[in-house]
Amino acid sequence: MPEPLVARSPLRAHVAPPASPAGEPGVVLREIPDLTLASVAALKGREAELTQAVSSAYGVDLPDGPKRVSSGAVSFVGVGPGKWLAASTVGTDFSGLPAAVADQSDGRAVFRLSGPKARETLATLVQIDLHPRAFQRGDAAVTHAASIAVTLWQVGDEPTYEIVMFRTYAATLWRWLVEAGRSRGIDARLGG
Template sequence: MSDGIETTWRPRSAWAGIASIVRHGRPGSEPGLTLTLREEFGLATLIAAKGRTDALRQVLEDLYGWSLPDFGAASLTDEQGLVWSGPDQWLALFGTRRAMAGLAQAVRGLAAVTDQSDARAIIRVSGRDARAFLAKGLAIDLHPRAFQPGQVAVTSLAHMGAQLWQRDATPTYDLAVARSSAGSVWSWLSHAADEFG
């Protein structure tokens, strides 16, 4: 901290004290589902200033090689990129918080930037049963004809606000929820996963 002020506060994962790393469900067989806690990522909300979307698009392309995704889409390379969140709004994802440094300055006057790294909890859901598992609690159709890699939904999971994007055809999904609901989300996820192993 600045000015010589010391503190006992330390950053902690959104999943700390909530999620336990164990195997659930069917014993003795390959798991149909894997839940991976996402930590140490950088995450920011970008909201384009009125009439500045084209200029924002150019800066993000020049700086990161990113393109602004259209309605309901994500533009990701590995652990970085943009996820549509609403009209002229996106989540900017970075593999680390350090990689996010300089974003606000780079888009100054083009977009409002709010660091969401500590405000969201993200979990990766993958495996052959991922689609059936998520369908138990999501209010959207996850059939491959309706929802494919690169698509995004702002929806609810078991009546809790959530944002979901499909990463690949395995299928693998990333699920983002408010940090304040991480405990309730984990409770639902761990119980809903029992049948899949």
């Protein structure tokens, strides 16, 4: 009998974590495993119905534009007109929404970048303004980091960022982030 399929990190076979810095790290990089991710697109003429369904089911109003909203374990990130990336830390099934919903959980990887030098480190890889007057908690962007398509958002004022990319590019982006953070004292370890 064949063994059941088990989701595994796209990084474990490809990335050796660097040594932790001496003293407090300026940047902390972690993989966020086991997130449920789904793309959600409003159906033509049913936008109001979707907005009401999300509000009733999850207690949030869908963001209008590149923002992240959350309630409990569920978040919605605006990624385009009438489109969102839904995320959950508790295995939520988003397929009941009155929308076009596609599970992205096994096709994407998610990193969390935090620490006093996180903004500076990320700014070396993206072409958007991350200064606090331009990009704050709850702001999101669909952009490129070192030529890799990413969706990112700021979850904390420290600042803390979460970065989503196609799973096949995870090891490459990890290496770029480690290299960008090396002079800033990066602590990069796999796992949550």
